Amino acid sequence: MHVQQLTHLPTESDLEARIQGTIARIFPWIGSNSLRHQLRFSIKFGRANVMIDGRNASSAEARLDILVSDGETPLAILELKREGARLSDADEQQGLSYARLLQPSPPLVIVTNGDDTRLLASHNGAPLDSGIFGSEQLKNLISAASTVATGDLRRAVDTLLGQGGRLWVNAIRIATESMVADMCGAWNDYLQPFVRDFLIPRKATQEVLSNLRRKSGPRVTIIDGPPLAGKSSVIREVAELAARSDDLCVLLMETDQEGEGVFQRLANLFSVELGWPATSDDIRAWLRGASVREVGPRLVVAIDGSNVVGEQVRRDIEELISDQFGSELQILLGLDDSFTGSVMFNETRRKRTRIGRNAAVVTVGILDDDEFKSACQALAQLNMRFMPGAESSGEYRSPWLLRAIAAGVSIDPEISEDMVVALPPLLGLDLIANARHHFSDDDLRSGYRKLARCILMDAKDMSRPAHLALESMMIYVVRTATTKAEFDHGEIRAMRNAGVVRKTIHASGEDVIIARLPEAMAAELASTLAKELAGRVKSNIAKAAKWFLRTSARLPLGDVVAAQAVIDAAQLLEGIPLAFLNELLKDCPRQEKVSPGTRAAMYWPSIGTVSLRFNKDGSVVASAPGCMPLELDISPDERDEMSMQIGGQGWLVLSHLAGLQLLAVGDDGRFVGSATPALLLEIGSCPVPLRRPSVLEADHGSWTHHVPDQGKVVCHRSGIIEPITLALLNAIVQMDQQEADEWIANMMQRESFPLLARTDIALRQITRFADRERASWAHRVLDSNVKPAISRVFGAAHAH
Numbered sequence: 001m002h003v004q005q006l007t008h009l010p011t012e013s014d015l016e017a018r019i020q021g022t023i024a025r026i027f028p029w030i031g032s033n034s035l036r037h038q039l040r041f042s043i044k045f046g047r048a049n050v051m052i053d054g055r056n057a058s059s060a061e062a063r064l065d066i067l068v069s070d071g072e073t074p075l076a077i078l079e080l081k082r083e084g085a086r087l088s089d090a091d092e093q094q095g096l097s098y099a100r101l102l103q104p105s106p107p108l109v110i111v112t113n114g115d116d117t118r119l120l121a122s123h124n125g126a127p128l129d130s131g132i133f134g135s136e137q138l139k140n141l142i143s144a145a146s147t148v149a150t151g152d153l154r155r156a157v158d159t160l161l162g163q164g165g166r167l168w169v170n171a172i173r174i175a176t177e178s179m180v181a182d183m184c185g186a187w188n189d190y191l192q193p194f195v196r197d198f199l200i201p202r203k204a205t206q207e208v209l210s211n212l213r214r215k216s217g218p219r220v221t222i223i224d225g226p227p228l229a230g231k232s233s234v235i236r237e238v239a240e241l242a243a244r245s246d247d248l249c250v251l252l253m254e255t256d257q258e259g260e261g262v263f264q265r266l267a268n269l270f271s272v273e274l275g276w277p278a279t280s281d282d283i284r285a286w287l288r289g290a291s292v293r294e295v296g297p298r299l300v301v302a303i304d305g306s307n308v309v310g311e312q313v314r315r316d317i318e319e320l321i322s323d324q325f326g327s328e329l330q331i332l333l334g335l336d337d338s339f340t341g342s343v344m345f346n347e348t349r350r351k352r353t354r355i356g357r358n359a360a361v362v363t364v365g366i367l368d369d370d371e372f373k374s375a376c377q378a379l380a381q382l383n384m385r386f387m388p389g390a391e392s393s394g395e396y397r398s399p400w401l402l403r404a405i406a407a408g409v410s411i412d413p414e415i416s417e418d419m420v421v422a423l424p425p426l427l428g429l430d431l432i433a434n435a436r437h438h439f440s441d442d443d444l445r446s447g448y449r450k451l452a453r454c455i456l457m458d459a460k461d462m463s464r465p466a467h468l469a470l471e472s473m474m475i476y477v478v479r480t481a482t483t484k485a486e487f488d489h490g491e492i493r494a495m496r497n498a499g500v501v502r503k504t505i506h507a508s509g510e511d512v513i514i515a516r517l518p519e520a521m522a523a524e525l526a527s528t529l530a531k532e533l534a535g536r537v538k539s540n541i542a543k544a545a546k547w548f549l550r551t552s553a554r555l556p557l558g559d560v561v562a563a564q565a566v567i568d569a570a571q572l573l574e575g576i577p578l579a580f581l582n583e584l585l586k587d588c589p590r591q592e593k594v595s596p597g598t599r600a601a602m603y604w605p606s607i608g609t610v611s612l613r614f615n616k617d618g619s620v621v622a623s624a625p626g627c628m629p630l631e632l633d634i635s636p637d638e639r640d641e642m643s644m645q646i647g648g649q650g651w652l653v654l655s656h657l658a659g660l661q662l663l664a665v666g667d668d669g670r671f672v673g674s675a676t677p678a679l680l681l682e683i684g685s686c687p688v689p690l691r692r693p694s695v696l697e698a699d700h701g702s703w704t705h706h707v708p709d710q711g712k713v714v715c716h717r718s719g720i721i722e723p724i725t726l727a728l729l730n731a732i733v734q735m736d737q738q739e740a741d742e743w744i745a746n747m748m749q750r751e752s753f754p755l756l757a758r759t760d761i762a763l764r765q766i767t768r769f770a771d772r773e774r775a776s777w778a779h780r781v782l783d784s785n786v787k788p789a790i791s792r793v794f795g796a797a798h799a800h
Helices: 012-026 089-101 135-147 150-162 167-183 203-213 231-242 262-274 280-290 311-320 337-344 369-380 399-410 430-438 442-460 466-471 489-498 518-537 541-552 558-573 578-586 636-641 649-657 676-684 695-700 723-734 737-750 753-769 772-794
Strands: 035-038 040-045 048-053 063-070 073-081 108-112 117-121 220-225 248-254 298-304 329-336 359-363 384-386 421-423 477-479 501-505 511-515 590-593 599-604 608-614 620-623 643-646 663-665 671-674 704-707 711-714
Touching: 012 035, 012 073, 012 108, 012 117, 048 167, 063 089, 073 089, 089 108, 089 117, 167 231, 167 248, 167 262, 203 220, 203 231, 203 248, 203 298, 203 329, 203 359, 220 231, 220 337, 231 248, 231 298, 231 329, 248 262, 262 280, 262 298, 262 311, 280 298, 298 311, 311 329, 329 337, 337 359, 337 501, 369 384, 369 399, 384 399, 399 421, 399 430, 399 518, 430 518, 430 558, 442 477, 442 489, 442 511, 442 518, 442 541, 466 477, 466 608, 489 501, 511 518, 518 541, 518 558, 541 558, 541 578, 541 649, 558 649, 578 649, 649 676, 649 723, 676 723, 676 737, 676 753, 711 753, 723 737, 723 753, 737 753, 737 772, 753 772
Parallel strands: 073 108, 220 329, 220 359, 248 298, 298 329, 384 421
Antiparallel strands: 035 063, 040 048, 063 073, 108 117, 477 511, 501 511, 590 643, 599 608, 608 620, 663 671, 704 711
16 A cells, blocks of 8 residues: 655654753753743743744744743743754754843843754854853853843844844834834823824724725825824724734824934834834834735834924935835825925925825825714713714814813713713813813913913904904914014924924924914913903993904804803903993894895815805805815705805804803892893894804804794704704703793793704703603603794694
């Protein structure tokens, strides 16, 4: 019978026999019962522990990496090569590198192919005579192994990072993971870019990954977008997804120090994270080798930070994408949109730079509908759920605001882990209250208060470029030239180093400063406004109100900031004059038809300034910088109905105040009663939707009803999208049942359909989120009072 050998590779038993035989030959005086060996062990790369799988780490060289120990004491690194394979210096260097990075370090390195065996002292690499090697010599080597020179450690890391296996991949991924961990904090660690265990999936991430994986794709991928849009989070998501793949390895670095280039920053990073005291030239050589590897994942150097466009960084990136480096090295940049053009084009903007010729741009803007749903799902995992209406809140599409809202909830001592928290459907005064609670640092508040005065100065300047003025209504941005009135250069630099402001160049060409903690900025603006308001109302209440409304309307979150400023001013004055509130009531919103020839402008976060021209022939033309003018597709009926909302800032501010307990005091100082019920009735009767303008309106709008002679009201299917409706909900919940019944009766007697519709929405939410007793009461009021009244307007067949 013919027997064919099917197994040509060594079996597990064959390998075990070879390992045991080698160990017994080198250490004959040590009992076999105490000796053990392992194919998996970890070595120390700086702050990182990297796991070595000895069976796979050197498979390309037909070599097994094995740690031999006497009990718990490491004795040797055994480099076991295939029988008949030639021993090389590379085998020795690998074994020495492992030994020097192990803690504690084994004193001996053994390299063998079965016939030829080499013994090396791990602390200095000196060869030993295996024929006379004994226990006394081993004892001396154990003592010497603890004194490995820095140069030898450096060579050890250099050797292991440069080999063709996956060890360098594991080391780089651990370094990036450590970097991300350093950038993470708790919800209320506002100076940390990320929240631990919370990340919103972004569509831009998949586009970036697609670019990085393309064989003949761009060498550079730029993630651009407005400040606080989440560019750094996209880089984090790319790194985390790449770590689970076989084809990409991301090396993350920050460039916050001026004058420091990519190579030097990576040298510093490798020194801290991997224990490799490399020079910038060492890094340059290592990257050059990584860029031409034929096996293993593609290396992506991801660069984030405030100095991404520094001169030295830019020069280093241009070198990295030159012919000196191969295509297996990719660059990923996070850039504010105002910088992208200067990186992509030369000063004349007529010619692309080397980066521009080799780059693709992926834009990150506000969260779209799918991304917002993902954010809601991520928050739901933490037992936080938005009330209906949040999907229509434009501010909630900004990632930083989601974090600010969730932070206020996550650290509330009255909320236990097993509770599900209902997040408000839109922004209110809680945002500023939480900011004042969390941001108690005196230096931060002092710096932001100065910055608040600069922002108010800038808001008065009508000579600012239109797109800068529009953008300043969305984010807290101020021209650097304006800050010179309050700051010296050293103070701004200190705030930049602390991470609370960011310096950039606006698309208008102006040098600007951006507040990186918008909620803290809103809090200080409210205080600053309050002080000036308190002084102005003493001289002329009407002029004070006009100034107050005009100024606050030009600020991001201006209605919330203004409402808080009224509260702060009331504390300074020991009450706010009713005449001032009456002036705010005069600023009611009104709809006016758009006249032919009208020109308007709006700011769109992902586009910039969009200009609108309403022509005499009824057409509407939109234009944006760098884009061809576009005639909007509007039907004749839509043209006839086109209108603009004029005014209303006063009522919007009062919307936020209406949910508070406002006490009316007579001229004699005696308490007259609560002004809250009357304010709810008045503001709640507004005949048009009363909310801050949102870019989402132009995107998908909201459900509304137009009732002849009554006005335009929000449908209950939209949820709570107006501050006054949220104020109604909060006020009704706080009333005792008798007060609530009286208010409902007054509401019904007013016979205002807008007020009825808003009350309907508030009561529907009370049935879902209030305690059982108040929810039952709300059900009863809806069935007996509100729904029948609504049916009389729409008809019984109409399901409102």
